[in-house]
Each structure stands twice: as C-alpha cells, then as structure tokens.
Amino acid sequence: MIITGATGSIGSEAVRAMAKKGHAVIMACRNVEKGEAVKQRLLEENPSARLQVMQVDMASLKSVNRFVESLKDQGVALSGLFNNAGVMNRSFALTEDGFEQTVAVNYLAPYLLTRRLMPLFLPDAHVVNMVSLTCHLAHVDRDFFDKKEDDFRQLGTYGDSKLALLLFTIALSKRAGFHVNMADPGVVNSKMLHMSRWYDGLADLLFRPFCKSPEKGALPAVNALTTDERLRFFSGNRCKRVPRKYMDNPQIEWLWATTEALLQRQGFDL
Template sequence: MPWTPADIPDLTDRTVLITGANSGLGLESTRRLAQRGAHVIMACRNREKGQSAMDHIRARAPDVDLNLMQLDLSDLSSIRDFAQRINDHYPKLDILLNNAGVMAPPLQYTRDGFEMQFGTNHLGHFALTGLLMDRLRAAERARVVTVSSLAHRIGSLDFENLDASRGYQRWRFYGQSKLANLMFALEFDRRLRSARDTIQSIAVHPGYSATNLQRTIPGHSLFNAVTAQSQEKGAYPSVFAATSPQAEPGQYYGPHGFQELWGMPAEANIRRLARNQEVAHKLWSVSEDLTGVRYADLER
C-alpha cells in the first residue's frame, strides 16, 4: 500500500532531533512528528525564529512536546556544546533528522574556515551525528535521516578545492554539498552494517518544494508558484524515512512523480558516483580530519 501521512505511527516516548526545525521542511517535519506524540528537539541557529516556529506549531496543537535548543552547524564549537547538552540531558535519541542547510549563497566561510555550504550542509551534520552516537545506540533501532537533494546530480567532490581557494561557483558547490550528504548517508549505512550496529542510516530528498531556501534564486516566487509542491509535501520523504516500517536502511527516498520533482515517497535514483565506495571512503576520512570527530567503532 502507498504511504500517506495517516500511516505515521504513534511516537509517544520517542525523542526526535531535527536540525533547521524553524522553517521549511524542518518545520513541517517537526509539526508532523510532534502531533504523533514525539518529543521533538528543535535545533535552530536563530533562537527568535525558533521560538516563533514553536509558537506557530503550538497555536494549532497546544499539547505538543517541543524543546527549542540553539545550534549553529557552521561552528564546530557550537556543535560540540550542543551535543554535550544532548548527551547530558537525554538518555536516548530515537530519530536524528539532518535537515538544515544553506543553498547557493555568495562565497562565505564558516567560523572554522570551511566553505559555507560544504561546512554547514555536510561537515556540520557529519560532526553532529558522530558526537551523538552514544545516544543513538541507546535507542532501539534509532534512525538517522540525512536530507540530500536532486542537486546531488550536478555535484562532484573536488578534494583539492573544498575551500574554494581555486574558484567558486555557488550552484556547483551546493551540488557538491548535497552529493556529500548522500554519500555520507550511504557510507554510514555500510559501516553500521559491517559493525552490526543497530542504528539505521537513510537518505532522502524533497523533490522541488517551495521553501525559503529558494530565496537565493532570481524569480523564485513565480517559478515556485508554477512548478513547486508545498513544503508540507516536500517533508513527506523525511517523515516517511524517519517513521515508516517500509523505509529501509541504506536507501534513498524522494517523490515518485515526474523527474522526482513531486509526489509521495518512493525509492529515488542514485547516480553512479554517489555509490563509489572509494570516493566515499576518502570523503569520510577527510571529514574526520577536518572536523576532528571520529567514529571510532565504525572504522573500515
């Protein structure tokens, strides 16, 4: 039977962490999972925007269980501080939704000197996930869902120019960061299986959805009105992967419709490069070196 939001199970006693929970796909995922009884940790860079999002959800569902926590994925010190707070206050983490991201800005750098898109979209989530492994293992079959994009198809991993010192093209670097997201999720799954770990890693993409990420695209408002699905529907693959028994570890899910632009969740196409284990192994090693976060029990 095709999945619908009505199939989201009762999530009472489940703890969920969603990055970028204050807007777009993160906000919709937060709302859906909280309404099914989950305790949702809203990890947001901007506390005021996070509070506004929390108030928005509670206006329609006053009894939801939410906790707003500040997290800047472009700052490794913020990631470490945030992970320590989670580790200190939560006995387990059932679902980690690596959702936050930046799309195609002018050349910028993170506090640690990484190109902003690779540093935030990939390295930030790589570090966060690694620092939360103990709490994920404490849950029964925890799921880590990492949001990639159709743009992974235009990306390549230029290990000699990750810092953009040899040139920067914002869409190419966005594609690189989203390819890294997908390759991380697939390599994470391979390592978890090899270690016989109970954590499950799944990747998703939202198709083309009307969210505030498109604000960097000239004429985006008209284009969204004509072609995009709603951010509510764009969140369906994330919610499906986070909760459905049909979602399998090591898979990639997105909309089933034309060119995977819109529709209900289904298995998505993965380009050959994203399956290249040699490149994935190098990406993993580089990511550990750049972030200083090592997955000690998942060496290959």
C-alpha cells in the same frame, strides 16, 4: 528526536508531522527566538505536542559540539536525527573554522553532529539526511575541503555539499546498527529558492506556483524517519534503492576517512 533547521519551511513541517505522530522533538535552531515562535504556532494547533527549542549554529563546529554536550548532560536517548538545516549561499565566505560556509553547514556540521550523537541513539533510531536533486550534477573530488573563491558557484558548491552528505549517508549506513536513510524533498516553495538574483521576481511568477508545498516537501523525510528500511532514497511518496552511480562513487571511503581525520585534528572526539 532532533530536527535541525526547525525554523525553516520544510523543517517546521517535519516537526509538525513528527509531533503529531507522538514524538518528542528537539527543535535545533540557529535563532532561538524564531524557534520559540514556530514552537508556539505548532502548540496552538497541537497543544499536546512535546517540543523543546535548543540553539545550534551549524556554521560553527564548536556550537555543534556544545549542542551535543548539553544533550549528553541531559542524558537524552534519541529515537532520531533529521539533518535538515541547509544553505545555498550566494557568495563565497569562510566560517570561523576556515571552511567554505555551504560545505560547513550542509556537510561538515551534520557529519560532526551525527558522529558525536551516535552513543545517544537508541538501537532502532533513524538518521535521515536531506539531499537534493542537484547531487546528480555534483562532484566530490580530492580538493573538496580546499575550494578557493574562484571555485565557488552558488548551485555547484551547494550540489557538491549535498553529494558529500549523500556519500556520508552511504558510509554511515555501512557502519551503523540503526536506520540511516536519505530524503530528497523535490523543488519546494521555500526561502531557499530565492537565489538573491535579479531574476528572482520573474522566477517567483513563473516557477513558484509549480513548486511543492513545504508540507509535501517534508513527506519523504517523515517517511524516512518512520521506515523499517535502511539505506534507501526517499522522494515524493516513494522509497527507492540508492542509485548505483552513488553507491559506486569511488570517493565514499576517501571522504569518510578524510572527514574523520579533519574533525579529529580540530580536536573533536569521534
């Protein structure tokens, strides 16, 4: 199975847990050196772990596509994909493809990766998308892909990108034969919690001690990667129905159709 963002706090814990369960894991990492270091650390604990580091930059659609092509060349059959890599950028920036970075990394890249990998999934495969409680306050509107610098808010844009991933999970589950689920890690003590703001030090002091460990944060995703359920929302140790407000979101089909068309226009074969 593939785990993206395998160098991160939650990602590396998910790799550890899935390797312990006997899965061969492809650690999809932006930085191969960092990935190899995490792999070595995990192998010291579990010498029989089957781990392979592969490079992918989720901020580049071409890189995602190259990653898929090299898996196809290897003739890999996949038992799972955990779309875990994510960012919460402090400021507005565009990717080489011309999309806002947070939207590109948290939504467009996992969308393209999942859609292009579909022919490689085994019938009982598991796809798990990492969402967030910021989805509660987020909106995906018709201007989602065209947001300008003035529209950018660190938490707001992050939440919108995660809501889009959540809506994709629902749309994909309706179309896929395999297991498609979503996981919310809660508030986890990770690099991502640094907002790169003046109050980080204060927040570290007051807030961090109450955050979950990365191991606990990985648990919902690990449960989702091994479940018999479909289209469920995993959080903590629980597996719930996806809340109605998301299931009834009027943008689900618009978002699917628009993303398909947008990626096809970029030359990707879905």
